[in-house]
């Protein structure tokens with residue numbers, strides 16, 4: 001079914017979509033077309049793939065099919081963190097590809113942060129890209145221990161990115177005045193963006209290079225060389241599926257990913273005095289090290305946009321429930337608002353103007369995959385487990401090189417060909433999803449009140465990524 005919703009409805013999906021000029025909708029596919037590459041999904045994965053294909057081979061006939069509008073999915077709703085680091089578990093990739101290749105892949109993620117900024121610059125995409133790094137704060141001893149262990153583990157495996165450092169409470173205060181901090185860590189490898197602007201600007205850049213982008217065009221069935229939509233059939237030498245969380249709606253794909261919802265709120269703009277009191281510089285992204293961590297950015301118009309996990313998973317239709325019941329998830333938003341007030345004094349006086357959420361795809365081993373089969377011309381990418389802004393860029397580059405048969409670090413990255421095993425059938429996946437959230441939430445509350453590591457967090461270890 002192809003939807004045709006109002007502009008107001010799309011705007012209400014996120015602060016970011018509310019801020020962009022949506023303009024007139026793009027055309028919907030009507031009639032059959034023949035192209036070289038058909039890409040399903042107008043999010044970051046689909047658009048980066050189309051962009052790099054069009055750059056590498058001008059004249060290639062490329063069509064992007066989007067069931068709603070460009071940036072409707074997680075690409076237009078996320079935290080706007082363009083953060084380095086492999087999406088998933090380094091250990092999972094290293095087990096197959098070895099640490100040397102996994103380290104190279106990690107460097108690709110660091111370079112990607114700059115490359116995304118360079119494309120935004122070259123294509124004049126006004127997406128507020130600003131690279132000032134990420135501060136992770138610990139406000140309890142267990143959070144601090146986890147941070148230290150993470151940095152130690154990265155050192156031992158050779159995966160520590162250059163410039164990453166642990167910080168004393170005094171050093172944390174040089175970045176931001178969060179109360180009761182016991183330690184922190186800084187990485188320079190992260191930028192903030194207005195993600196919907198990036199997605200929509202990227203679509204326009206693709207179109208300038210001759211890519212056809214169709215909106216309100218849902219792929220109802222996908223085969224090698226053929227995509228069926230309500231308005232027509234697309235025939236293509238290569239068909240690439242870039243639908244992340246929605247992939248589980250395709251026949252036979254239900255257990256490929258666990259669709260998890262992440263929620264966000266944004267405040268009204270803070271005053272210059274408040275920013276001065278907080279000391280939080282523009283562009284710096286901030287998170288904590290709870291099990292159900294928060295992630296926050298200072299937006300270019302001086303709001304705080306903060307997000308976190310914890311929304312319940314609906315058994316019947318995790319994605320459908322989320323879109324129709326978005327405004328009922330008040331408990332999660334209330335928790336985010338409490339987190340905001342606890343960490344950033346003075347924000348209590350500020351109205352929360354936007355509340356939203358979005359769905360991301362988690363494979364069974366939490367590790368992304370990109371595949372392309374030359375014999376059928378069918379490819380797909382996804383499973384970024386909530387760390388998808390850089391990962392979708394890299395997946396797009398990998399898909400592009402695989403389709404063109406180009407040997408490159410992107411085509412040789414350890415996520416290429418990686419296949420995670422499927423999730424347990426329902427209701428086990430439902431129990432796992434809600435169990436993870438409940439157990440981790442309870443572990444966080446226990447740690448906050450006792451200042452000791454809550455061992456109950458280990459109960460969900462079988463469902464979490466290997467260290």
Ligand SMILES: Cc1cc2nc3c(=O)[nH]c(=O)nc-3n(C[C@H](O)[C@H](O)[C@H](O)COP(=O)(O)OP(=O)(O)OC[C@H]3O[C@@H](n4cnc5c(N)ncnc54)[C@H](O)[C@@H]3O)c2cc1C
Pocket residue numbers: 040041042043044045046065066067068069070071072073074075076077078079080081082083217218219220242243244245246247261262263264295307357358359360382384385386387388389390391392
């Ligand atoms: C609230 C939230 C916060 C996040 N924060 C961050 C962050 O700060 N940093 C980070 O790195 N990652 C973050 N993520 C994850 C990141 O946003 C995603 O991993 C990334 O956007 C995935 O891009 P994508 O293009 O693969 O998928 P999406 O952006 O979800 O795009 C998929 C598109 O496919 C379309 N589609 C689906 N089915 C069909 C069909 N049958 N036919 C045609 N089109 C279809 C959808 O409408 C959608 O537009 C966050 C995610 C959420 C939800």
